[in-house]
Every structure is written in structure tokens, then in C-alpha cells.
Amino acid sequence: MKTGNVLSRRHIPNMLRLMLRNGLYAELEHKAEGSDEAYMFKVFIGYDYMMGVHSAVDLSSLQDELRQLAMYLED
Secondary structure, eight states: OOTTOOOOGGGHHHHHHHHHTTSOOOEEEEOOTTOOSSOSEEEEEOGGGOEEEEESSOOGGGHHHHHHTTOOOOO
């Protein structure tokens, strides 16, 4: 896997599995078609199962539900 490689949907579950097992570090990004601008959505999994989700869409409506699941949310 190299920087900038494009994955098909069928590869994403295996990539996430490897990321969770610390088999590799990757940031999965989705950009608007034909755009070199910032991502629309990005997810990464770091040390000790820390997961980062970044989105161009406002996800603040999910905060209460995520906190009920005992998830830590960073501002």
C-alpha cells in the first residue's frame, strides 16, 4: 500500500482489520470527485485503539449517542 492508492469498497474491511491489529497505519480518506481539496471524510486508528474520525459534514448531532456508548470525544 502506498500513499495515494485508491481502495475499492471490498478492501476497506481488511484495511480496517489490519489497522486495528497494528499491522499497518493508514488514514482512509474520501475526497469529492475530481477535487484536490481537503477530504470529505477521514478515519484513522492509532495506538491503543484510538480512532479518529474527521468529516466535512457536521456530526455534532451524534455526540450524545456516542457519549452514551462511553466514547471520548475531542473538540
